[in-house]
Amino acid sequence: MSRSQDGAGEQATGKVIEQRGLWLDEMEVGTVYRHAPGRTITEADNTWFTAVTMNTQALHLDAAFAAGEPFGQRLVNSMFTLATLIGLSVSQLTQGTIVGNLGFSEVAFPKPLFHGDTLYAETTILDKRESKSRPGQGIVTLEHIGRNQYGDVVAKAVRQTMVFTSDHAEREAAGRAESAG
Structure with a gap:
């Protein structure tokens, strides 16, 4: 299936804007993206993620146990925090x-x-380069920072990802047009 999942854009009569992330050539090193909205984490989120990943750490599940630990309450699973931090950036950067x-x-x-x-969440583009072995693709290094509602940094990660260039998108669109014609 093409990037336009249901083909609805091809039948529209007016201007169509398809939501997407950025192509490699649209990313600028040093740019900071602040992603909105934020995500309020619930007890159900934490319990579900902890259970589905089979992480039975009492700090995530057992309120009585966690009350006697240094933070005095259950902690959100750090892998859930990391996954959500990255997820908050998707629609703006890599969708x-x-x-x-x-x-x-x-x-x-x-x-x-x-x-x-x-x-x-916010993301800074640290580096980018075109792939030497994969035409139409490039490698981007991103720094993701997660803060709570008080502005405290609760998570940080540097991620390398491979993204398409706009040339790839143009070739893909031309290929779709050719196969449709």
Whole structure:
């Protein structure tokens, strides 16, 4: 299926704008993106994620146990925090333009996230380059920072991802037009 999932855009009579992330050539090193909206994390979110990933850490599940630990309450699973931090960036940066994630480094959780906290995300483009072996694709290095509603940094990660260039998009559109004609 093409990037326009249901083909509805092809039948529209007016101007059509398809929501997508950025192509490699649209990304500028040093640019900071503040993603909206934030995401308020619920007890159900944390319990579900912890259960589905089989992480039975009592700090996530057992309120009585967690009450006796240094933070005095259950912590949001850090992998849920990381996944949500990255997820908050998708619509603005990589929706429909990503080839795949290549890896993560410098992952840190300086402060905990608790039930009821809201996670806000921002991303800085640290580096980008065209792929030497994959025409129409390039590698981008992104730094993601997650803050709670008080502005405290609760998560940080550097991610390398492969994204398409706008040339790739033009070739793909030309190929679709040719096969339709």
